Amino acid sequence: MSEILAYARVSTSDQSRDGQLESIREHYPDLPAENIYADVGSGDDPTRDEYVELRDRVEAGEAEKVVAAKLDRLGRSTAEVADFVDTCSDQDVGxxxxxxxxxxxxxxxxxxxxxxxxxxxxxxxxxxxxxRRQEGIERAIDRGVQFGKAPHGMTKNEMGVPVPGEGYERVQAFIREVREGRAKRPTARFFEIPEGSIATILERADELYGVEFDNDEWTLERAKVEAGEKDLEELGG
Structure with a gap:
């Protein structure tokens, strides 16, 4: 029998206070607790046991509909979100x-x-x-840039050219979050990025990671945050 299943990725062990779960329960007050899956921690937690179990049930045809707060809660990356949406569509899951x-x-x-x-x-x-990332690397090579150690989140292929490696999507997420006006060092700590890599990552964000970043724009956004003119959600929430 197919059922309504819900998923949340929360940043605190006190799940009852999390806005995602409150929103879900507001719309589905009678949803059984065993049909609500919630992983505690950042989206980069490699275990995510609850998410895996949810996907297993969807793929097994046990879900009528999947409920979440936002689309980006359903995967750690664009690729994973796209794959999950595809799975729901293939299984006729709402x-x-x-x-x-x-x-x-x-x-x-x-x-x-x-x-x-x-x-x-x-x-x-x-x-x-x-x-965009590949074009950026090719432009850098044309300019005579020599790649020594692979940038953070990347590795080198057999030609010695940097390609995405472990932590690559985490670096992309870091750039996007900083771009919104977050403080650089605390955000880097959250995404487990060494402080010494921050400058290189942001200076070559578009070239290596395919994410645009302008330090002048960041300065303006940061000023808004510090002045209380712009609110940012808690990281991982």
Whole structure:
């Protein structure tokens, strides 16, 4: 029998206070506790036992609908989110993103088309990021840049050219978060990035990681945060 399943990725052990779970329970007050999956910690936690169990149930045809606060809660990366959305679509599973107002029922043909479209957009974004990264590396080589040790989150292929390695997507997430106006060093600590790598990562964000970053724009955004004119969600929340 298929059921409604919910997922949240929270940043505190006191899950009852987390906004994601409150939003889910607000829309589904009678949802059994055993159908609510929540992983505690950052999205880079490699275990994520609850997420894995949720996916297993979706792939086994045990889900009628998956409920989450936002789309980005359903994966650690654009690729993983796209894959999850694809899985839901293939299994005729609905998707309700309660904080984004997106609700697709499994028998809603137009809604299922929207799910496919969301997956395609996510995959396209991933492809564009890869292309931009490769173009940046090629431009650097043309300028005579010599690559010594591979940049953080990257490794070298057989040609000695940096390619994505362990922690690459974590570095991309770090750049995006800093771009919003977060303090650089605390954000780097959260994403387990050495302080000595911060400058290189941000200076070559577009070239190596396919994520645009402008330090002048960051200074303006940081000023807004410090002045209380811009609020940022807790990292990992």
């Amino acid at each position: 998707l309700h993103l309660v904080q984004q107002g997106f609700n697709v029922d499994p028998d809603d043909g137009m809604g299922q088309m929207m799910l496919k479209f969301m997956s395609m957009v996510a995959e396209m974004e991933l492809k564009l990021n890869r292309e």
